[in-house]
Amino acid sequence: MTISRQLQYALIKNVAAPLLVKTDAWKSARSFRAKKDKPNPPFGPRLESYIKLKELMLEHYFTGRYADGAVPVAWITSGSPVELLRPFGFHIVYPENHAALCAVRRRAKDLCVHAENEGFCRDLCSYARTDFGSVMSGQTPVGRVPKPDLLVTCTNICQTALAWYKVLARKFNVPLYVFDTPFIYGEGEEHDVDYIVAQFHELIEMCEKVTGRKLDQKQLTYHTQLGCECSKAWGKVLDLCRNRPAPMTTFDAFIYIGPIVAMRGLPECLSFYKFLHDELQDRVSRGIGAIQNERYRLLWDNLPIWFAIRDLSTAFAQGGFNFVCSTYTNAWAETAHHFDPNDVYRSSAKLYSRIILNRDLRNKADLILKLCRDFQCDGAVLHSDRSCKPYSVGQYNLADILNREHGIKTMILEADHGDPRSYSPEQGELRVKAFMETFQ
Amino acid sequence: MTIASIGLDAGSTTVKAVAINPEGQIAARVIENTKPDISSQAERLIEGLRSETGSGPDTTVSATGYGRKMVRNAGKVITEITAHGRGAFFLAGKALTLVDVGGQDSKVIRIAASGNVEDFAMNDKCAAGTGRFLEVILHRLEIGYDQVEPMLDRASGSVSISNTCTVFAESEIISLLARGVPVEEIVYAVHAAFAERVGSLVMRLGRPSAIHMSGGGARNAGLVKLLGKHLCVPATVLPEAQFVGALGAALTAASTRAGI
Amino acid sequence: MDRKAYIAEQKEKRGRKTVLVFPIHYPREVLTALNVLGVEIWGPPGFPRAPASTHLQPFICGIAHNILAFIMAGKADVVDGILCPHTCDSLQMLASLLPDFKLTDKPCFRFRHPKGKSPDSKSARGFYKAELKGLLDKLEPFFGRPSEAELQKAIGLHLEADELKLKLLDQRAYFTTNDRAFYEVLRAGEYLWVEDHIAMMKKLLESKSPEPVEKRKPIMVSGIVPEPMDILDAINNAGAFAAADDFAAISRRIAMKRPNPDSDPLDALTDMFFARRGCTTLGTELEERANLLLKLAKSRDCRGLLIYNVKFCEPEAFYVPDTQDIFKKAGIPSLYMETELEAEFSGQASTRLEAFIEMLEQPS
Known part of the structure; x- marks a missing residue:
């Protein structure tokens, strides 16, 4: 870390970024006011929270450009225990979040091709390929992504993340901590918790080594507690969609998920979700729905098809179909109740290991049925994601159970979360239309 | 006409055969759509080149292409990669x-x-x-x-x-x-x-x-x-x-x- | 004797129950100590895949598809249970799919091991040992509990088998046999009782020539499993032989160091797990692994590296570009091939392999 980099970073973070955000926010607010009361069919009125979200993400990525050399930088997976890193002052980069952004901005394909040209097989997860392509070509829609001083991967989302980060560790030649959360069949075992708790301490030790700072236990408790509150606040936001009509669609939630993934444990994350909650609550009290004519309610399973969110949400909304819940958005809220401030480590071990992707299919089936009940779903769309095997295996059987045993009309949509070459929009749209017709 | 050798490329769509002189120049060539019976087709094409160039039955033949193993009488059998590498280098004369x-x-x-x-x-x-x-x-x-x-x-x-x-x-x-x-x-x-x-x-x-x-x-x-x-x-x-x-x-x- | 007859004979004459085992890393010693025959299933081709494809997406690997096809064809009806090591995302889910959605009525025993941990990680060793204990608990109602002496004896037998495997692999060039026959002996341990496998390997070792006899081009082979075994014939027919092995089914499971003879059996088994060469599915350090392979390839004078992967196998595919890069810098060309574990080795695959060997044969 050099003083000049630190100075530059402080200047950017405290002066330039807020200024940029203010200007952008002013412009957005103006255009928002202009559009606010205009009809937006087939959707309901626009949310002001969207502007707040843009500000938050803009600031995050903008300050990130100047982070390396000034503050320690860590690249971590979405399921990693980020709260542990906060007390050390890391700027956190989420390659998955970045890859999703690339997909939304239609940059993922070229980055994937770049990685494939370097020998990475096309059957690998498109997040990983997008990330490799971006690392190797230096291309990104966010200007610049700071280089890591530390890599942390957590196996609670997949084993893919393990191999992916092994590759990154060689490319950057920086330490990698593998946070291993054994897959849970049934209810999990006590020795899993012991193993995970021991790893919390190992990770802290590694952070101390990389940053040269000692852990401040108070800070850790603060961020862990805050992280948990963020998750709960996110859960409350999602729960508002139990109302009829739902004030937000799951496709919106895919966009609003950014802060809970990338800023968990920070006060701005919490205040954002409080703002969003209030705005949605207001909609609920006035009976305003996220789509104009909510006739049927659906559940979404698996990651979003990032590059097709807009097309799909429009197609469904036009038919009067609203997605009101998803196993994916729920994943950042579902384990928050495990947290116990009196036993931070053991309770966090449960919080991190008991997410849907780290548990068996019996659990997933029960969870989907519970969501369908709680959110009064008439149907479900299971996105069979070529890039995500752990999330996709079992969907054929799940669809069968939902259809036959519970009368919940279910379709499988074959696609990919990031690579548009693995999705045929024509066929997808046709299937969606046929699916909607079965409700008539 | 002095013929050094014959090469046959039994591809999936077409079968190609050439006879070359000692300098490596193509003296005769033939191309046909691939028939189901590659063996006899290859034999016929090789025979045709021989009579066209007046070369004897002892002219060496090499085969390549996906049907290369079906070519009887072929001395050396090589893959398309090696064959194309060789042919292209001869034609281009450089890397x-x-x-x-x-x-x-x-x-x-x-x-x-x-x-x-x-x-x-x-x-x-x-x-x-x-x-x-x-x-x-x-x-x-x-x-x-x-x-x-x-x-x-x-x-x-x-x-x-x-x-x-x-x-x-x-x-x-x-x-x-x-x-x-x-x-x-x-x-x-x-x-x-x-x-x-x-x-x-x-x-x-x-x-x-x-x-x-x-x-x-x-x-x-x-x-x-x-x-x-x-x-x-x-x-x-x-x-x-x-x-x-x-x-x-x-x-x-x-x-x-x-x-x- | 074929596999089916062998299993039947083991049951009848030796009273041995059978457990079907998924790839890759698991403590076979525990089964041996329980007098249970472990029969591994690496996704043999040849069973109708259609029933399995109503449960698994087409982008799940051929191993998972073929295992499910095998089970759904009723071929596993004779076994007394299924052991599912936590190898990768796909097999992890298959180990849930089978019992959770009632695709089998056999008990499924799941065994997890640490991922991406170095041998000196205390937490990982602790977890592995706890998993071993957990496995013994899960197996007990079905097969009883082994005594410490039974475990020690089983460990001794498997160490002997491992040493024989290493010896055979080290001296591959001294055998006149072709690769398929050689690998059939090495891989027979996937279903033979360990003592029978030891006898088989000893018999092959007796046929060793005093001098190296293999005249074909030495290459290194790597991947998950050499299946269909035609790949080995194709290597030989193209004029090369497998001089160094890094298949997960074979070399990656051999303990490279003997445990301390005084250790408690579970500690010994833990030592043996962490003494494996490393595997993509265990999240071994990338560069460390590639350099180890390179050293081995050089020691056997290998001219090329063949990576023969199962299509859609993510852990393996992630390691490929860097491994190829490290080999390339050392002057050893490599070829990456994928198999979908269909019954036949395609003509196109064979052309690629032959072209690769022809490339290695060019005068430099």
């Missing part, structure tokens, strides 16, 4: 990157200044990125190879197809036609997708300074141009583009006899 677009597969071969094959890449088994893919699509649009280039020049490149899988691409094209997209735009989109696929094969071996092309696909001038454009390198078609493999086989046969 080069060869892109061969054949019926069943496309291959990229990097040939060193010594004439050795340094590295190669082939498309995986799906038909995308092969000559067959273009053939199927062009056939559907009722367009011949010679019409492609002017169409590509006219097209604005405003549409693209996302799928290079032949089956998916066909259905995408049908819906483009249904939307009233002009045929030249579709032809462009198909060729661009193809160039991308073959282009990434090329890139797997590292970016070349130029590419040379052979195989049936090299007859599609529009494709050659587009591939060069896609890779930002000059693309040239080798002379005797369809006979590079057969020539390589013949050269191998000649050198085997000469004990080289």
Whole structure:
């Protein structure tokens, strides 16, 4: 870390970024006011929270450009225990979040091709390929992504993340901590918790080594507690969609998920979700729905098809179909109740290991049925994601159970979360239309 | 006519055979669509070349191509990679990157200044990125190879197809036609997708300074141009583009006899 | 004797129950100590895949598809249970799919091991040992509990088998047999009782020539499993042989160091797990692994590296570009091939392999 980099970073973070955000926010607010009361069919009125979200993400990525050399930088997976890193002052980069952004901005394909040209097989997860392509070509829609001083991967989302980060560790030649959360069949075992708790301490030790700072236990408790509150606040936001009509669609939630993934444990994350909650609550009290004519309610399973969110949400909304819940958005809220401030480590071990992707299919089936009940779903769309095997295996059987045993009309949509070459929009749209017709 | 050897390239779409003189020049050539019975077809073509050039039954024969193992009487049998490497190096006389677009597969071969094959890449088994893919699509649009280039020049490149899988691409094209997209735009989109696929094969071996092309696909001038454009390198078609493999086989046969 | 007859004989004459075992890393010693025959299933081709494809997406690997096809064809009806090591995302889910959605009525025993941990990680060793204990608990109602002496004896037998495997692999060039026959002996341990496997390997070792006899080009082979075994014939027919092995089914499971003879059996088994060469599915350090392979390839004078992967196998595919890069810098060309574990080895695959060997044969 050099003083000049630190100075530059402080200047950017405290002066330039807020200024940029203010200007952008002013412009957005103006255009928002202009559009606010205009009809937006087939959707309901626009949310002001969207502007707040843009500000938050803009600031995050903008300050990130100047982070390396000034503050320690860590690249971590979405399921990693980020709260542990906060007390050390890391700027956190989420390659998955970045890859999703690339997909939304239609940059993922070229980055994937770049990685494939370097020998990475096309059957690998498109997040990983997008990330490799971006690392190797230096291309990104966010200007610049700071280089890591530390890599942390957590196996609670997949084993893919393990191999992916092994590759990154060689490319950057920086330490990698593998946070291993054994897959849970049934209810999990006590020795899993012991193993995970021991790893919390190992990770802290590694952070101390990389940053040269000692852990401040108070800070850790603060961020862990805050992280948990963020998750709960996110859960409350999602729960508002139990109302009829739902004030937000799951496709919106895919966009609003950014802060809970990338800023968990920070006060701005919490205040954002409080703002969003209030705005949605207001909609609920006035009976305003996220789509104009909510006739049927659906559940979404698996990651979003990032590059097709807009097309799909429009197609469904036009038919009067609203997605009101998803196993994916729920994943950042579902384990928050495990947290116990009196036993931070053991309770966090449960919080991190008991997410849907780290548990068996019996659990997933029960969870989907519970969501369908709680959110009064008439149907479900299971996105069979070529890039995500752990999330996709079992969907054929799940669809069968939902259809036959519970009368919940279910379709499988074959696609990919990031690579548009693995999705045929024509066929997808046709299937969606046929699916909607079965409700008539 | 003195004939040094005969080379036969039993490809999936066509069978090519050449007879070469001691300098390696092609003295006689023949090309035919591949018949189900490759053995007897090969025998007949070799016999034909022998009588045409007046060479005796002891002229050495080498075979290559996907049906190479079906060729009886062939002395040395080599793969298309080695054969094309050999033939292309003889024709170009320098280090080069060869892109061969054949019926069943496309291959990229990097040939060193010594004439050795340094590295190669082939498309995986799906038909995308092969000559067959273009053939199927062009056939559907009722367009011949010679019409492609002017169409590509006219097209604005405003549409693209996302799928290079032949089956998916066909259905995408049908819906483009249904939307009233002009045929030249579709032809462009198909060729661009193809160039991308073959282009990434090329890139797997590292970016070349130029590419040379052979195989049936090299007859599609529009494709050659587009591939060069896609890779930002000059693309040239080798002379005797369809006979590079057969020539390589013949050269191998000649050198085997000469004990080289 | 074929596999089916062998299993039947083991049941009848030796009273041995059978457990079907998924790939890759598991403590076979525990089964041996329980007098249970472990029969591994690496996704043999040849069973109708259609029933399995109504449960698994087409982008799940051939191993998972073929295992499910095998079970759904009723071929596993004779076994007394299924052991599912936590190998990768796909097999992890298959181990849930089978019992959770009632695709089998056999008990499924799941065994997890640490991922991406170095041998000196205390937490990982602790977890592995706890998993071993957990496995013994889960197996007990079905097969009883082994005594410490039974475990020690089983460990001794498997160490002997491992040493024989290493010896055979080290001296591959001294055998006149072709690769398929050689690998059939090495891989027979996937279903043979360990003592029978030891006898078989000893018999092959007796046929060793005093001098190296293999004249074909030496190459290194790597991947998950050499299946279909035609790949080995294709290597030989093209004029090369497998001089160094890094298949997960074979070398990656051999303990490279003997445990301390005084250790408690579970500690010994833990030592043996962490003494494996490393595997992509265990999240071994990338560069460390590649360098180890390179050293081995050089020691056997290998001219090339063949990576023969199962299509859609993510852990393996992630390691490929860097491994190829490290080999390339050392002057050893490599070829990456994929198999979908279909019954036949395709003509195109064979052309690629032959072209690769021809490339290695060029005068430099």
